[in-house]
Amino acid sequence: MSINTPAVTPAQFHAGVKKAAIRRRKDKDAGTTALLGDLSHPGIFQQLMTGNKCELFETVYDAWNNRINQEDVNSTNGLIDINKFGLRQTEEAVVDEPLAGYIGYGAKKRVPRNLKAKTEEKRKIYKARDKQRIEQFEKQIKEDPYVRAWMKKLHLDINDLLVPVHNQHEIDRSGGQRIKAEILHRAADGGLFNTPFPEEYGGYNFSQQMTDLIIGFLPELGGGLAATIKVQQSIGGKPLIAFATEPQKAHFIPELLPHDKKERGLISFLLTEEASGSDAFGGMQSEARLSDDGKNFIVDVPSKKFITCFHVSKLGHLAVNIIDKDTGTKLPTVLEWKLPFRFDDTQEIMEQKIDTLWNEGFEMPYNPQGLNGIIGSMQLYGEGHGYRGIPLQYAPGVLSILGGINGIGRGDEYIAGGLYKGRGGFIRLSAANAELGLNLALDEAVNEDRIRFKKTLSENELVKTQIGDMAMKVEMLKAYAELTSTIIDNNKKMNFVPETAIGKAFATDTANSVMQTANFLFGGQGLMKGQLIEQAVRDHRVLLTVEGANPLMYQLGAGASVGPALAAKTFSEKARIAISQFMLPMNNFKLALRGIELSIPTLIKGARYQMAMRDRQNDLMDISHEEAMIFAILASKLKVKDLRIIPERNRKEIAALEGFLQIANGKKPNLVGIGQWYIDDAKIRYQQRKREDEALVRKYR
Template sequence: MSLDHRLSSEHEELRRTVQEFAHDVVAPKIGDFYERHEFPYEIVREMGRMGLFGLPFPEEYGGMGGDYLALGLALEELARVDSSVAITLEAGVSLGAMPVFRFGTEEQRREWLPKMCSGEMLGAFGLTEPECGSDAGGTRTTARLDEATDEWVINGTKCFITNSGTDITGLVTVTAVTGRDENGKPRISSIIVPSGTPGFTVAAPYSKVGWNASDTRELSFSDVRVPAANLLGEEGRGYAQFLRILDEGRIAISALATGLAQGCVDESVSYAKAREAFGRPIGANQAIQFKIADMEMRAHTARIAWRDAASRLLHGEPFKKEAALAKLYSSEIAVTNAREATQIHGGYGFMNEYPVARMWRDSKILEIGEGTSEVQRMLIARELGL
């Protein structure tokens, strides 16, 4: 397959629109939200009005009729300025709304997607558990079907769940063990749990190293009852469904990581031109020039990787390996670029008023969330037949 790296006029227009929004609206405000550890409802509402939460969904469900490339472009441009806003969009679309779109019934789609596409409501993805982490197959949350009431009864705990406790969170899709197969292995299913359901408790926000203007919480379920019709997809197929969702989500995270890496370049170029030492701008020093050139090389290569994976997805081709490659590479170079940008800024890079300090704090989670770097290497090796 050949990859045309040129964007269509529609995609380029979207990219420029989000770029302007990020610089004109997000950049001047997000630092204060970040330092207060406060969710930026005003910015999220504006993103909803722009249609960003509906980018890859059909118009019949309130979406924009776009595709995953469009979502990636928006995420990259937002993350060039701030990752908290970008991850709110990524999780709201890839993890909140996409499972309903991919696996929901027509009734479920029409009930939930329009509000999520408009940004009026956020959805969350309840997969990770305190004692499972990367071993999602070791899920301990359970759901039994009470045939007398035709309801699922859910018990368990989920952790590190993004967008799960905001004032506009409407649902969490939860993975739970709903039985055992003939070999005794757990059958994992996906179930929609609306916010406010009795027994569904949302903990206080975590105190995090980064992503401080995004919402991340622990969830607990104590005899939570939801209608049997809230089953998402087939019973026992939840694990396979979420593996597909994670494959797609890795493309989105890669785009976000690429944006952070490019934002480090942007800030470093600007600082190197303005900052003087020993009578001249530090950008005149070859040591600084080479650092920034290497940073640009990494960001450029990461962009090619995530767009390649997105192109394969859009053309209906296998993309699991390419998504893992893109996620692994882009997340690791985001950490490298953030470290180098901080070094270029010197003492100012250690001050939270400078965006690179925020980028440094935000970068590390990219090597962990939606599949650690170690998991990506396992997936790549497996796809190579090892």
């Protein structure tokens, strides 16, 4: 699909620079506005702090009652089932990697007899289970219309997915080298890189709720591959979808979703610099200027780091400043940079392409940066020194400047917007990580081969308490994520800066506490390579920092939520905000009252400190934590109401959410009782799995 547009001349570009410079000089708070979002379309937290509480709850209930329909749920689950099968773990991942945690990774392997016997039994079980999975998936293709429809749409046959290819431990211990091409191809075959893009360009146009369903299974794949997939769905794809011109979308997106497998590549995001960190644009030193002939940009990049997926990317979002020569005004801009890398590049070919870029002025090492989590997400460091490889336009009217001429000086707005639109997925990812941690802990607690003091862990009262606490947090996070995504889908113009910034920080922090508790239950084994819990804990810890360090996210979200009050100039505006605080809904009176207890003192402080309130960091941290708690309470109450429709199916989830609500109201829940619900369920699964494994080994002997 192409759109015919006239070519842009250098004169038009320079005129655009002048126009952007005038706009930035007039709007002294342009950078702050980019961070805080459009205050004219207030979100939930902004309404909580400065708006009518009745309207706030009405907005929430309208969204909750208009959640994703069952047809979309079934369709998305069909796609997930295909990818669960296609990206299932190899025998080496399930059997040999945990063994290596005991005997090491050396070439010479000596395995003591008991360990060897257990490993061989595990191998038999793996092979039997995989044969069963193949039979089950063959049956699912025949009987499940959604799986069958996706297989047809993806042009897949079961033979394309028969051989397991994924080993998350191998990716992890490779030291951050590229994920194997066969794994990336398998994810691409399963459509995981197409989901966020519009259908007219080859994508599937998934809503946030549908995307959250996909994100929910990513932790099973390990942090490296999960991060790679999520980047394409968030900071990779979102800026193009939200801010590219139609000619740009028609040009770039089909290239990112090619029919030819040899042309497959991902999207990179080049933002963070040594001197900037979380203040990405305030401290950015990268600059781009148009060459004298008006054909290419000359790019100088002192440093870019944490460039995700660069070694397998064919497009990069490069954040730079374009400088207005007359005034020296810095105009943050995003350049779309076509990169030469593809999935199928061998190490030799990749190094040759890096050598070419180096000789052209963009210098980078052959290997990714050394990280201690999400290893395999291929984070790269690079520098540009007079690099000329980005043209003004790739085709007539298809500028390399994201957003076209009007995108000059809006790079901070576009990048921030892309981050906010993608951060909603962090909440669901955190919930999924926490749920993985809880399930691994439950499996360990009921394991009859793991006896401590003549008991399984599940018989220990302290362990029951820990399980109960983890379960409360997991169920709350799932409800929090569900409410966030449904509000996003039902309010396209709403300013979600506070919800996604605070939600990302609150969810990742809460999930981290779950992961740490789960890890403690494994004792020293939780520190061993090859153990899922060890890698999962390490991978999740990265989320507390990436795409905005959590302390900054709390402050940013709180600053945005009080923004309308700080921006109020006249007495009548301030009076309207003050009066609106006391319009309370009777059906949620207590929760609305809690909102007033937060908003009124904040407004008083705002009246005292005015815009300087945004710099009172401790106050902002307190505000954001209370906002997150109010949102969590509301989400939990809505979810409990739904679960009570069929209470016999959801008893443990209801108990966990009610326990959280008790804590939120200053009461003490029965954590032992909640933990027992989950342990009893885990014991049933453990015994059932044990019987099934014995039967499968006999069947496929």
